Amino acid sequence: MARRRLPIASPFGPTDVVRAVSEATAEILAGASVAATRDAGESAVAWVDELCAAIQQRIPVPRPHACASGCAFCCHLKVLVTAPEVLGLAAHLRATLAKEALDAVRARVKAVDARTHGLSMDARAGLRQPCPLLEDGRCVGYEARPASCRGANSFDAAACEAGFSGQDVPVPLYKPQQQIAEAVRVGVSNGAMMCGLDGRPLELVAALRVALENAGAADAWTRGRPVFERALDAEADAMIRAMLAGG
Numbered sequence: 001m002a003r004r005r006l007p008i009a010s011p012f013g014p015t016d017v018v019r020a021v022s023e024a025t026a027e028i029l030a031g032a033s034v035a036a037t038r039d040a041g042e043s044a045v046a047w048v049d050e051l052c053a054a055i056q057q058r059i060p061v062p063r064p065h066a067c068a069s070g071c072a073f074c075c076h077l078k079v080l081v082t083a084p085e086v087l088g089l090a091a092h093l094r095a096t097l098a099k100e101a102l103d104a105v106r107a108r109v110k111a112v113d114a115r116t117h118g119l120s121m122d123a124r125a126g127l128r129q130p131c132p133l134l135e136d137g138r139c140v141g142y143e144a145r146p147a148s149c150r151g152a153n154s155f156d157a158a159a160c161e162a163g164f165s166g167q168d169v170p171v172p173l174y175k176p177q178q179q180i181a182e183a184v185r186v187g188v189s190n191g192a193m194m195c196g197l198d199g200r201p202l203e204l205v206a207a208l209r210v211a212l213e214n215a216g217a218a219d220a221w222t223r224g225r226p227v228f229e230r231a232l233d234a235e236a237d238a239m240i241r242a243m244l245a246g247g
């Protein structure tokens with residue numbers, strides 16, 4: 001399926017991204033099918049990469065990123081997602097992992113959810129609990145990782161490690177990448193709500209547990225059923241509502 005182009009032109013900022021992604025997501029989800037939901041999730045993560053590439057043309061990355069395969073300090077933090085993203089991630093895991101590997105991921109997701117469910121950003125960080133998709137420091141769902149994961153970046157791995165160890169150290173980063181990823185996630189939330197669907201922000205592990213344990217989750221969400229109710233993140237929901245009200 002051809003990827004829908006975003007109605008956006010350079011130069012753009014986070015507010016433009018939220019608006020364009022909202023419109024495009026609403027158009028996709030108007031298809032009211034599991035395929036449309038999958039398309040919305042796949043489009044969202046692709047848009048992050050496309051928009052980041054575009055903005056780097058205008059605002060060059062000032063120094064090399066420290067991010068590298070096997071470095072996963074940021075994969076110990078709370079991650080926010082939308083339903084289309086997490087449904088796309090679950091579909092990707094089902095399509096790419098062998099049964100034993102998928103069973104192992106499902107078990108880790110359940111175990112991590114039991115430890116992290118309902119925690120705030122700060123409490124989650126303090127737990128230093130790795131994401132259940134990490135294996136040997138690498139993400140088994142990397143190609144379908146959520147927008148928020150694509151926004152995470154750093155110029156200094158030592159600063160990331162210090163933060164991971166509990167020190168209050170600022171992590172130098174390429175801010176536009178983080179802002180675009182967040183704007184895409186907010187836009188997907190808004191686009192879903194424009195279609196009467198539940199676009200509220202979800203916590204990744206709890207939502208992935210729902211998506212992996214319930215083969216009918218995509219269909220149920222597409223029909224407007226409250227399938228992700230236990231994965232809703234109230235902390236982030238309040239922040240997004242404030243951002244949309246001010247946008």
Ligand code: SF4
Nearest residue numbers: 075131133134139149
């Ligand atoms: S989904 Fe992948 S990239 Fe995102 S936090 Fe988990 S392991 Fe890291």
